[in-house]
Amino acid sequence: MPLAITPPPPGAALARRALAAVFAAALMLGPLAGTASAAGVTMEARVLLQGHTRIGSWMAIEVQFENTGPAVQGELRIDGGSQGRTRFSVAVDLPTESRKTYVLHAQPPAFGRTVKVQLVSGSTTVTSQDVAYLIHDGGQLIVGVLAERPQGIIGELDLDPSPNGAAPAIVSLGVADLPERVEGWATLDRLIWQDVDSNTLTEPQLASLRGWIAGGGRLIIAGGTAGLGTLSGFPDDILPYRPDATLDVAPSTIAALVGPVPADATDLPALAGESGRGRALATSGDRVIAGDLEYGSGSVTLIGFDPTATWLAETRSVEAMWRRFLPNRTSGGPVITTDDSQIVNAVSQLASLALPPIGGLLVLLGGYILLIGPINYLILRRLDRRELAWVTMPVLIGVFAVSAYGFGTALRGTDLILNEVAIVRGAPGATEGTAQVYLGIFSPSRATYQLQVPGGALLAAPISGDFAGGGNAGVLDVVQGDPALVRDLAVGFGSLRTIRAESATTVPLVEARFLLQDGVLSGTIRNKSEIALEKVAVVLGGSVAVIGDIPAGAEKTVSLRPTGNQFFQSISDRVFGQVFFGDASQLTDEGLRMRVRHAVLDQLTYDPMFGNIGTLSASGPVILAWGRDDILDVQISSQTARRNANVLYYLPAGLEVSGKTTFHTDLIQTTVVSADAAFFSKDPFSLNMGAGSATISYQPITFEGTIEPTALQFGLNFGGGPLPVGGGVSIKPLAVIPVRCTDLANTEPPGCEPARNDGVPEIELFDRTGDGAWVRLPHLGQGATYSLEDPSRYVDPATGQVLIRFLNEVQDSGVSVQFQVSISGVIS
Numbered sequence: 001m002p003l004a005i006t007p008p009p010p011g012a013a014l015a016r017r018a019l020a021a022v023f024a025a026a027l028m029l030g031p032l033a034g035t036a037s038a039a040g041v042t043m044e045a046r047v048l049l050q051g052h053t054r055i056g057s058w059m060a061i062e063v064q065f066e067n068t069g070p071a072v073q074g075e076l077r078i079d080g081g082s083q084g085r086t087r088f089s090v091a092v093d094l095p096t097e098s099r100k101t102y103v104l105h106a107q108p109p110a111f112g113r114t115v116k117v118q119l120v121s122g123s124t125t126v127t128s129q130d131v132a133y134l135i136h137d138g139g140q141l142i143v144g145v146l147a148e149r150p151q152g153i154i155g156e157l158d159l160d161p162s163p164n165g166a167a168p169a170i171v172s173l174g175v176a177d178l179p180e181r182v183e184g185w186a187t188l189d190r191l192i193w194q195d196v197d198s199n200t201l202t203e204p205q206l207a208s209l210r211g212w213i214a215g216g217g218r219l220i221i222a223g224g225t226a227g228l229g230t231l232s233g234f235p236d237d238i239l240p241y242r243p244d245a246t247l248d249v250a251p252s253t254i255a256a257l258v259g260p261v262p263a264d265a266t267d268l269p270a271l272a273g274e275s276g277r278g279r280a281l282a283t284s285g286d287r288v289i290a291g292d293l294e295y296g297s298g299s300v301t302l303i304g305f306d307p308t309a310t311w312l313a314e315t316r317s318v319e320a321m322w323r324r325f326l327p328n329r330t331s332g333g334p335v336i337t338t339d340d341s342q343i344v345n346a347v348s349q350l351a352s353l354a355l356p357p358i359g360g361l362l363v364l365l366g367g368y369i370l371l372i373g374p375i376n377y378l379i380l381r382r383l384d385r386r387e388l389a390w391v392t393m394p395v396l397i398g399v400f401a402v403s404a405y406g407f408g409t410a411l412r413g414t415d416l417i418l419n420e421v422a423i424v425r426g427a428p429g430a431t432e433g434t435a436q437v438y439l440g441i442f443s444p445s446r447a448t449y450q451l452q453v454p455g456g457a458l459l460a461a462p463i464s465g466d467f468a469g470g471g472n473a474g475v476l477d478v479v480q481g482d483p484a485l486v487r488d489l490a491v492g493f494g495s496l497r498t499i500r501a502e503s504a505t506t507v508p509l510v511e512a513r514f515l516l517q518d519g520v521l522s523g524t525i526r527n528k529s530e531i532a533l534e535k536v537a538v539v540l541g542g543s544v545a546v547i548g549d550i551p552a553g554a555e556k557t558v559s560l561r562p563t564g565n566q567f568f569q570s571i572s573d574r575v576f577g578q579v580f581f582g583d584a585s586q587l588t589d590e591g592l593r594m595r596v597r598h599a600v601l602d603q604l605t606y607d608p609m610f611g612n613i614g615t616l617s618a619s620g621p622v623i624l625a626w627g628r629d630d631i632l633d634v635q636i637s638s639q640t641a642r643r644n645a646n647v648l649y650y651l652p653a654g655l656e657v658s659g660k661t662t663f664h665t666d667l668i669q670t671t672v673v674s675a676d677a678a679f680f681s682k683d684p685f686s687l688n689m690g691a692g693s694a695t696i697s698y699q700p701i702t703f704e705g706t707i708e709p710t711a712l713q714f715g716l717n718f719g720g721g722p723l724p725v726g727g728g729v730s731i732k733p734l735a736v737i738p739v740r741c742t743d744l745a746n747t748e749p750p751g752c753e754p755a756r757n758d759g760v761p762e763i764e765l766f767d768r769t770g771d772g773a774w775v776r777l778p779h780l781g782q783g784a785t786y787s788l789e790d791p792s793r794y795v796d797p798a799t800g801q802v803l804i805r806f807l808n809e810v811q812d813s814g815v816s817v818q819f820q821v822s823i824s825g826v827i828s
Helices: 010-029 150-154 203-214 251-258 317-325 341-347 358-382 386-412 571-576 589-604
Strands: 033-038 041-047 052-054 059-067 072-080 086-094 098-106 114-121 124-132 134-136 142-147 169-172 190-194 218-222 245-249 268-272 279-284 287-295 298-303 417-425 432-443 447-453 458-460 476-480 484-491 495-506 510-517 520-527 533-540 543-550 555-560 622-627 642-652 655-657 659-663 668-675 680-682 687-689 692-700 707-716 729-731 762-767 773-776 785-788 802-808 815-817 819-827
Touching: 041 114, 041 124, 059 072, 059 086, 059 114, 072 098, 086 098, 086 458, 142 150, 150 169, 203 218, 203 287, 203 298, 203 432, 245 251, 245 287, 251 268, 251 279, 251 287, 251 317, 268 287, 341 417, 341 432, 341 495, 341 589, 358 386, 417 589, 432 447, 432 484, 458 476, 458 484, 484 495, 510 622, 510 642, 510 659, 520 533, 520 543, 533 555, 533 571, 543 555, 543 571, 571 589, 589 642, 659 707, 668 680, 668 819, 680 692, 687 692, 687 802, 692 819, 802 819
Parallel strands: 052 134, 086 476, 142 169, 142 190, 190 218, 218 298, 417 642, 510 655, 729 785
Antiparallel strands: 033 041, 041 059, 059 098, 072 086, 072 114, 114 124, 245 268, 279 287, 287 298, 417 432, 432 495, 447 484, 458 495, 476 484, 510 520, 520 555, 533 543, 533 622, 622 642, 659 819, 668 692, 680 687, 687 815, 692 802, 707 785, 707 819, 762 773, 762 802
């Protein structure tokens, strides 16, 4: 079926404002690269991805040197990572008459527009340069356009804002702007590629592109005028099909992608090929001219025709196509970019750092009281030497102090401990992944350590600092390279220092595919790796199915009926049970392991604004599985450490939706499109607003095909569970939107109606028929469900999206409501 024309202009205005803001910010920043020179050394530095970066992500800074003077050996340095607690550096060797390029990765400060890059030799700063960057919010969609003529594509992009209302940022890139490490790609969410030779990618860039896609990135390759050769550098395993010819195709062959075509539309040239690994989106005869391929958690879409062709660019339908291929980013998830306090707390879950047992303290204190009091007195009285109390009491106090110290030392232990807690992002069917690892180094005594991390992981201080005795004890001095180094790590007596690391890694091979049919998610998980997966669970939003352990080579079936999180329990409690403070059984090795894993799941569902929200921020089902093998082979110079490891494998899985389906609670995602209310806020459970309006998009999780809507239901203040399927009060839009009175007597203008001040907003829906218009619903009551007549007028058949506008027409009064939407239909 053709795509419906997607709605209202708010998105277009936001996208244009975002694009203007990006270019305006670039003009204010000045050039994102500059040149500095001193003593024969010329340095030119720039931030890759055209200077764009994201809070909590790694930005790659490329520095080019030319040395016409004496040889220089030293370090390239940047201070300020994790808000001043990390110094990043990389070794530099510049012989006479040399030209070299180095790349230094850093965490951008949240406040500021530049970082100072310094070339230091010994204690001398040879040269330095301020490098500009542009930082984006963690929830903002960032789309890169790598094209010979990017303006043609950028002009067609009218994308939805993020759930918090931030308009997407569109960035024009070149091949040289792409980092050679996958960590540097984290800023980018989507990449459009057109008419640029893929053979110009270096091997590290191509490997990083593959890892970025596997981790959730989306690559869209569009046809153009450059021909087949531009795609020859992409390997077959990431292409939906391999084009081998250019065909002229009729406009009707792409109608399923771009919607109704104009009567005067002409044939288009398209890159065509035989059916390959992916799914065909458009065909001409037996040849595929557009297709997509799921790769890990991401996807690659190949559009064989040129979407900037004249008659296509003049239609609004092409905007709907780009919306389909460039969905909003999923906020949150396993990538920790702001508050990491929960996982830092997990790292500190060691027996050596646990509070001493109350029983032992009471015995020690009771013994001291008895010894220094009655026992001391009775013995001295029996010896008739009570005057010796002046001697015995200080001696007994000393004995007690030594005993207390010995008791504490025995509890803390004498071992150097390396505690590793990691979240590994991967996907079923792929072994590429990215790990965020938190390393805790516990020292039984005050000491300074030298650390090496083979593999070149990127290291930094935790975002939230250390909880367990380390505090902000000095700047973390990191030297990047293979191995990465941490110099002079100071750890206090009986304390723990935490280091954050990020690295590409290998993920256990897991195969899974889920089907949502008749309201039940079902499927099979196959562990095709050589390690056992522990405490496996499948999570869809706030719904959880605990599967248990899956040995190597084994498989287990999954059945889950999504019902939401009706009682607002945390996912960690639903997987592991509740953790009670002071429970002695949780101080065993397995008890502590459970507490660590409990805290890691709390990190995944933690929102700095709202606390634990009890749901995963993912657009589909996620497999959570645990391992206990080290991700990083950390070496501590001249020391042997006792090692613990807890690894969470976070594997978003594909979901096929077919037949009759009802989308509700966990199966619907919300996005704030616009808001002009006097005040407005939206948390996972409710929305609050002052006088004015707010437009919110309610869209089902991604599905293939189209939906023929059969029911559209609403509920106000109905609770956390799903709405009852079917039934409800049948309603239809008002024929005329009432005019509100403007005077206190409620008489002006004539025929007006007073605004209702009952805490419930007025609700309007976007009617997609014709040219599109907003229609007003009758005033809804609390605690009831409503079923809207003729739902096909309001549901986008391509995405299932429904646009709803909330209006508070009462001045100086706020409203706060829980609002739920249920969309039923047939997927075909």
